[in-house]
Amino acid sequence: MFDLDYFLHTSQAPFYDFCVRSLLPGPSTRPTATHHFISLLESKGLLSRCYTQNIDMLERLAGVPSGLLYEVHGTLRTASCANERCRRPTDGRSLFDKLKSGGMPTCDRCGSPQKPDIVFFGEKMPRPVQEQMKLGLPDLKSCDLLLVMGTSLAVQPFASFIDAVPRSTPRVFFNVRSEGSGRRGEYEDAGGSLRESAGSWGGWRS
Ligand SMILES: [Zn+2]
Incomplete structure (x- = not known):
């Protein structure tokens, strides 16, 4: 559909x-x-x-x-x-x-x-999002706290946006499913097209 x-x-x-x-x-x-x-x-x-x-x-x-x-x-x-x-x-x-x-x-x-x-x-993603992706998601690279709310992280490339933050940036996950129960693939730039994730969960840093 x-x-x-x-x-x-x-x-x-x-x-x-x-x-x-x-x-x-x-x-x-x-x-x-x-x-x-x-x-x-x-x-x-x-x-x-x-x-x-x-x-x-x-x-x-x-x-x-x-x-x-x-x-x-x-x-x-x-x-x-x-x-x-x-x-x-x-x-x-x-x-x-x-x-x-x-x-x-x-x-x-x-x-x-x-x-x-x-x-x-x-x-393709909306043009402003494609432009951000081409730039390497600078908002995420500079943020000092990432709140991730209400997603099973199952659709790429969005699910991998959370990996764009620096390793020192805390990521806080709010969802009805416990952390680690989702499935997501490694980030693959397929030209910014929407696709279902085929990979497995990569885990959360504390
Ligand atoms: Zn037309």
Whole structure:
């Protein structure tokens, strides 16, 4: 369903159905205490950057400024033509309104299907994230404390971002699963494309 080739060349229906049924945050979806905690850190001048895999915009709703936010797997806030040679942008709300009314969202320039700007498997990360990766993730190299919250570290390359911090930087892991139960591969730069991890857990330094 989240495979770009399948979406472009086979069928958009499974993804569009999933969008309407499950993906779009409902009116009762609100930022959690954790989202507000990140915003609190920013208000105290303690947040250098928030990298998130979330696509649901809740960090923004909690007040984390867009300039400090890297939505590594994209966002539902915006959408665009899925044709790589076109990529005409639109806003996410108009795409979802079209889907909810039973229509098929297509590009008004080239007729290709539109999709929210979330990263499918095999697709590149958002350009600002690619640029940070090319620079070697300088935010992480200079941070003095890394908080890792609510992730099983199963999707690359995001899972390996935690290894970009200096060895002297404490890393604190908050998750429903205990540390060490996740699986992640060694960092391999496959051009910044999203992929599932095939490797095994590397363990945490204390
Ligand atoms: Zn187009």
